[in-house]
Amino acid sequence: MVPCKNAPLLPIARPTLCARSPALFLILTLPSGLPGEIWTSPGVLILELLSVGIAFGLLGVWLKEREVASRIAGMDASFESIKTANSVPPRPPAVGGDPVSRFVDEINLILDELERSRRDLQESRDRYRLLFESGNDFLLVCAVGREGTPYRILDANALACRCLGYTRDELFALAPGSVILVRSDFKRNDHRLHSADLIPREGERIPVEASIHRITLGGTPAILIIARDVTERRQAEKELMDYRYRLEELVTQRTEELRAANESLRREMRERERIERERMEAYRQIERNIEQFAVL
Template identity: 80%
Template sequence: MTSCKNASLLPTAPLLALAPPSGLPGEVQISLGILLAELLLVGIAFGVLGIWLKERDVAARIAGMDTSIEGIKTANSVAPGLPGIGGDPVSRFVDGVSLVLDELERSRQELQESRDRYRLLFDSGNDFLLVCAVGREGTPYRILDANALACRCLGYAREELFALAPRSVILIRSNFKRDDHRLHSADLIPREGERIPVEASIHRITLGGTPAILVIARDVTERRRTEKELMDYRYRLEELVTQRTEELRAANESLRREMRERERMERERTEAYRQIERNIEQFAVLTDHIRNPLQVVQGMADLIDDERSEKIREQVRQIKAILRQLDEGWVESEKVREYLERYR
């Protein structure tokens, strides 16, 4: 089609202007006709050559465009632009394509920056992050993404997790509510080692048009260990309180017994004091009762003038000595009583 368009632009009027005059001889007319035919053939040849060169240039530029477009398809970067020379329609088309490629390059850079920010935020957190695709019934059936912490703790590469079912790496046990947020008690199942207890929150999202869930899980091993230590300490404290209460109860019971014993001893001592006072009074009365008959006996002995009276007097003197000892004992008893009364 390009050859036909270029052929239509060839000058035809000059050929008509070179037609031989009709008044020339026949041989001259024939020579001029041959010359004109040769000139016509040479012009046609140059025209065909120009058309061929133009087609080759256009084909080369289109081939360069194809190469750049293939590079866009196969590489992660966009070519800075397509080569364009001149102001013909092809060059203007190349300039437009270059503008489109520049816009694609800017969009690619912005998309790459957005992906880098997403990956940085996704991998820099302190929580386990799992993105799982869900089916129509809402059950997760495939892992779409996982952050670096989840991969490291589970012992899998990210590509290996893509081939695993979600239930093989996380087990949801129960759900509970805390501060108006519904959480799930779960266990992460690593490739090796013990399970990791976590508290997880599940959020429904859409990733590339695919329904998915985002599982945000936090390791609670340390917190559960602390809670267990606090619980053990609480039980130990309760045992100590119970033990101390028993000891205090036993001490109180012993103190009550001791107080009752002291009260008994105090009553007995008071009764002993009273008995001592009664005995002292009885001693005083008794000595008086003894002295009065003794005076009578001594008077009777004085009336008898024989050996018997002397024996009676001797006995009277012994009895009086005993009475003096009793009086002295009574005085000492009074002193003891006063002492006891003072310091009891």
């Protein structure tokens, strides 16, 4: 320390000491012209030691603040990555047993639980999607209003999208009534089969049988429509009905032919009986004539 005339101890403002810029200044001036004994007196030495201690103390506080600020900035970046990247970031290290380290430990526990929850949620979504996309049925999930009427499509499986000719995003913009026509009341929840038609973007309607189930999706009342294509079965039923109709026509025709044959046979039998009676009557008449000639 260099003595100078009228040199007071200049305090430094707290923002300067605790700011992020690495600047720390301590100026200590002592008055000049004092006897040498004063410079070596215990009071001055104590003052010098206190000044040095204060300087190092302030430097330690500044360094600690820098360390804490850096760790908090790292945690802030981790939380920001959770929001933007939708992923759990690497755990910030917890060094020592200070309150910040204990806070970091708590944050790490929360991140571990968050990672487990996200993993379980992803597994649940994967299972849902696997079940939703498997099978040979058309699946539609529709939000319903207070009266139970569907008003918006929430989800559809790939088979329904492919057969209807729409992408999933395009279906979300359509009303349920524009892609499926159910010939019964949507409000009923008896799990019976409903006769319905799928209405594709192009081509003829697809006859289906649909079962409707009440569900809740994300807190929204909804219905799950499970529809199965019955085109082949309807065609088989139509062919069976046509066969039965033709069979009934054949039976009616054969019955009429048999009735006509029976009637013809009865007429023939009556005719033969008449001829037989006439012949017998002729025979008797001949016998009577012969008897009369014999008497003569």
